[in-house]
Amino acid sequence: MSKRWFQAHQRDTWRRQARSKGYRARSAFKLKQIQEKFQLIRPGDLVLDVGSHPGGWTQVSVEETGSDGLVIGIDLLASAPVEGAQMITGDVTEKSSQEVILELLQEGQKVDGNFLGEPKNGKQRLFNSIVSDISPKLTGQYDRDQAISLELVATVFDFTLPLLVPGGSFVTKIFQGTGIEGIVNSAKQRFSRVQRFSPDASRNSSSEVFLVCKNKLPKPKRESRGKSVAQELDEHLEAEGIIQQKSTEPEPEVKSGFRRIPKKE
Numbered sequence: 001m002s003k004r005w006f007q008a009h010q011r012d013t014w015r016r017q018a019r020s021k022g023y024r025a026r027s028a029f030k031l032k033q034i035q036e037k038f039q040l041i042r043p044g045d046l047v048l049d050v051g052s053h054p055g056g057w058t059q060v061s062v063e064e065t066g067s068d069g070l071v072i073g074i075d076l077l078a079s080a081p082v083e084g085a086q087m088i089t090g091d092v093t094e095k096s097s098q099e100v101i102l103e104l105l106q107e108g109q110k111v112d113g114n115f116l117g118e119p120k121n122g123k124q125r126l127f128n129s130i131v132s133d134i135s136p137k138l139t140g141q142y143d144r145d146q147a148i149s150l151e152l153v154a155t156v157f158d159f160t161l162p163l164l165v166p167g168g169s170f171v172t173k174i175f176q177g178t179g180i181e182g183i184v185n186s187a188k189q190r191f192s193r194v195q196r197f198s199p200d201a202s203r204n205s206s207s208e209v210f211l212v213c214k215n216k217l218p219k220p221k222r223e224s225r226g227k228s229v230a231q232e233l234d235e236h237l238e239a240e241g242i243i244q245q246k247s248t249e250p251e252p253e254v255k256s257g258f259r260r261i262p263k264k265e
């Protein structure tokens, strides 16, 4: 029995199970298994689902938050509505999409009968949990895909962490390989518990792992204060000799799939 056949068979099994349980994607089982082990989402929570299309993780998040909670999903691709969730179509790295999320938080808009972001005890409501299954469009060149994915994860961390309540949780898909320690170390500066986890539902995709971060600290630890996750990732890659220090040269020497992505306005 070839490895490829076995992996395809496993994927089909999860796909069939997803269909029979009414989930839009087999990836729903990955979040279910993460939730079973780590209990990241609680009833009544406000959850942000990053890279949410077609909505499998959103469906699981809605199940977990219950009728008092609320889930916001964002993806480049439009998704069919999910009851109990607000689906946004946009690029999470773009300022315009980030503003839509911030507006939803700040203005306390009414979604499916719930008030999102309604201040509680005079305090702005923040997310209790960020769940991210974000994955770039794969080119098939592993080094390049993995590098783009890490940079995407760093951007998601930097945008969403200020919106996450102290004590809140964050889970993200991450591709194994060069630079991953830079992200893991950076997460450890910001959360009291950080762990890599491979749910059974993703074991057939050997390159992906989930970084589960629990209990956001009120402030990052001293070494990371005033630094972004993206900056710490760059520093790690420089220290490992994977990218060269930023210079006046237009393009740094690149020894793997990494390249510097210009910041978007």
Ligand SMILES: C[S@@+](CC[C@H](N)C(=O)[O-])C[C@H]1O[C@@H](n2cnc3c(N)ncnc32)[C@H](O)[C@@H]1O
Pocket (backbone or CB within 6 Å): 024, 025, 027, 028, 050, 051, 052, 053, 054, 055, 056, 057, 058, 074, 075, 076, 077, 090, 091, 092, 093, 133, 134, 135, 136, 137
């Ligand atoms: C593996 S899929 C997510 C599946 C989803 N968790 C589910 O259960 O239905 C990864 C998603 O990340 C999205 N994505 C990639 N880059 C993005 C970006 N910059 N902004 C928003 N979504 C992005 C892709 O469009 C894709 O739908």
